[in-house]
Amino acid sequence: MVRPNLIPPTSIRPRPPPSPSLSGLLFRSIRSSPASTPALTPRGRLDHPHHFRPQPRLRLQQLRPISSSCPSSSNSKPSTTQTVLGREYKVDDYTNVPASILKRLTPNPDLPYKPNHPLQLLRSQIESHFGSNYHPMASPFPVVTTTLNFEDLGFPDDHPGRSPTDTYYLNRQNCLRTHTSAHEVETFAKGEQRWLLTADVYRRDEIDSSHYPIFHQMEGASIFSHEDYRVGGKVQTEVEEMESRLSRSKLLEIEDEVDLKMAGDYQKGHDPRMAALAVRHLKATLNGLVLELFGERHRFETSGGATGSQAEPLKVRWIPATFPFTSPSYEVEVWFRGKWLEILGCGVVMERTLERANVEGKLGWAFGLGLERIAMVLYSIPDIRLFWTEDKRFLDQFQTSTGGGAKRTSDGGLITFKPYSKFPPCYKDVSFWLPQTSTTTTSSTSPSSSSQGQGTEAKSSSSSSSFHENDFFEVVRDTVGDLAEDVVKIDDFTHPKTSRRSLCYRINYRSMDRNLENEETNALHSKVVERLVNELKLEIR
Numbered sequence: 350m351v352r353p354n355l356i357p358p359t360s361i362r363p364r365p366p367p368s369p370s371l372s373g374l375l376f377r378s379i380r381s382s383p384a385s386t387p388a389l390t391p392r393g394r395l396d397h398p399h400h401f402r403p404q405p406r407l408r409l410q411q412l413r414p415i416s417s418s419c420p421s422s423s424n425s426k427p428s429t430t431q432t433v434l435g436r437e438y439k440v441d442d443y444t445n446v447p448a449s450i451l452k453r454l455t456p457n458p459d460l461p462y463k464p465n466h467p468l469q470l471l472r473s474q475i476e477s478h479f480g481s482n483y484h485p486m487a488s489p490f491p492v493v494t495t496t497l498n499f500e501d502l503g504f505p506d507d508h509p510g511r512s513p514t515d516t517y518y519l520n521r522q523n524c525l526r527t528h529t530s531a532h533e534v535e536t537f538a539k540g541e542q543r544w545l546l547t548a549d550v551y552r553r554d555e556i557d558s559s560h561y562p563i564f565h566q567m568e569g570a571s572i573f574s575h576e577d578y579r580v581g582g583k584v585q586t587e588v589e590e591m592e593s594r595l596s597r598s599k600l601l602e603i604e605d606e607v608d609l610k611m612a613g614d615y616q617k618g619h620d621p622r623m624a625a626l627a628v629r630h631l632k633a634t635l636n637g638l639v640l641e642l643f644g645e646r647h648r649f650e651t652s653g654g655a656t657g658s659q660a661e662p663l664k665v666r667w668i669p670a671t672f673p674f675t676s677p678s679y680e681v682e683v684w685f686r687g688k689w690l691e692i693l694g695c696g697v698v699m700e701r702t703l704e705r706a707n708v709e710g711k712l713g714w715a716f717g718l719g720l721e722r723i724a725m726v727l728y729s730i731p732d733i734r735l736f737w738t739e740d741k742r743f744l745d746q747f748q749t750s751t752g753g754g755a756k757r758t759s760d761g762g763l764i765t766f767k768p769y770s771k772f773p774p775c776y777k778d779v780s781f782w783l784p785q786t787s788t789t790t791t792s793s794t795s796p797s798s799s800s801q802g803q804g805t806e807a808k809s810s811s812s813s814s815s816f817h818e819n820d821f822f823e824v825v826r827d828t829v830g831d832l833a834e835d836v837v838k839i840d841d842f843t844h845p846k847t848s849r850r851s852l853c854y855r856i857n858y859r860s861m862d863r864n865l866e867n868e869e870t871n872a873l874h875s876k877v878v879e880r881l882v883n884e885l886k887l888e889i890r
């Protein structure tokens with residue numbers, strides 16, 4: 350296994366006060382379609398800007414003894430500390446990592462380094478594309494301080510992404526990193542200027558074919574000294590080279606008409622000419638990456654070469670976004686299986702990030718991409734759970750002729766996943782009344798109380814003040830693991846007289862590897878229902 354460079358454990362630093370100028374920032378991207386209608390998320394929900402109000406939290410078996418990778422030498426205080434990969438963490442009122450996630454930390458997930466795994470192929474293809482100018486790194490230890498994950502990056506204290514409904518906390522000071530941007534400050538502080546960093550990240554999120562609580566991101570960044578931005582200097586030369594290479598290639602059509610103001614505008618401290626050049630460099634770099642990753646496949650599919658799959662033209666679009674640590678900010682989406690799939694977020698690095706890293710006189714950009722999402726599009730992998738399977742029928746399809754970085758199978762074809770089985774789904778519904786602790790009840794189309802996306806994934810809001818649907822999803826995942834293919838809310842009802850609210854979710858049970866008997870599904874479903882009653886205090890209808 351190649352681990353080019355390991356980042357040392359993060360240290361706990363005092364929390365600086367949140368920047369008042371950022372406290373009003375929205376976490377979720379604000380998608381402005383030309384007609385200024387709210388954009389639909391991949392799941393067809395409205396993606397709202399939202400105003401976050403902290404809410405009482407629900408705990409999943411918060412203080413139960415937790416399994417650990419390296420058992421603590423003393424078992425005298427099992428409920429006050431927990432050990433993660435050999436390090437001890439004090440349990441407190443924020444602790445919310447369920448056993449099903451802790452188990453996955455052993456061994457440290459490293460799919461992007463597993464030979465002939467699709468994520469390994471993709472990581473090395475991206476690293477080779479960027480070439481020797483960019484230093485590839487990994488960061489195997491998944492726990493970071495909240496300072497690194499949030500404060501250093503300008504997330505205000507009441508930012509929804511910080512809520513325990515969205516983030517896995519070991520305790521108030523430490524969490525499972527929710528994005529690779531958590532390593533920006535320390536990486537810049539080490540003097541790295543052009544780098545790529547791959548790591549596993551963790552989020553409490555919905556359950557469907559493109560969301561998983563553990564996934565992998567690659568962070569990339571490039572910063573230049575002010576001198577490099579002079580007319581005819583290094584940045585301009587690189588931009589012109591990349592742009593002319595892109596315009597020579599007619600393979601892809603990339604839609605990019607983002608309004609600068611919608612993307613957050615240039616930062617006050619930046620010379621607008623330099624910032625504009627940084628944006629051009631960012632866009633040319635990432636459009637070049639999109640072309641590298643999807644160009645050949647696009648040609649193959651549009652020339653009718655895709656065996657059996659519906660050949661569709663590849664569409665890529667740039668949209669404005671909001672991240673507390675970049676401005677202007679963007680997201681890139683790819684049209685996949687009839688919907689827009691967001692594959693990365695990016696922008697011009699905030700001055701604050703470089704100040705925290707003690708880097709002076711530099712300006713540049715960063716991006717964070719979801720490896721699974723790109724691999725799904727690239728190799729036609731229909732379900733994000735497949736990345737975790739040990740089934741040879743999956744893994745054998747990613748054997749390449751030349752190993753890392755190759756896009757071709759041993760017989761020279763483009764790698765395209767061929768589903769080996771599709772066992773029948775088994776739907777089970779669960780309807781329940783929300784606990785009557787709520788003072789206000791908002792409808793499901795009101796602004797969400799939650800957003801992870803560091804951040805922009807849309808969430809459906811189910812905001813009775815003590816219910817968050819991520820808690821519901823967590824119970825499902827923690828009970829049935831990968832046997833839940835997706836979970837969809839199918840009913841939301843408020844009783845006209847009592848104002849009590851009830852919700853109904855449909856859980857789709859399906860194994861990727863075998864047939865699930867109805868009896869087994871019933872037993873699983875009963876366990877889920879039991880935990881909903883005991884842990885979330887829901888009243889089943």
Ligand code: FA5
Nearest residue numbers: 528560561564691692693694695716717719802803804
């Ligand atoms: C971020 O995480 C930012 N840190 C990205 C960034 C880096 C912006 C540097 C600016 C500068 P976001 O939450 O949108 O952004 O996630 C980035 C990508 O991760 C998404 O585009 C998507 O491809 C992937 N992703 C997000 N949530 C999930 C999930 N639950 N499962 C799989 N992939 C996900």
Ligand code: MG
Nearest residue numbers: 802804805806
């Ligand atoms: Mg996003």
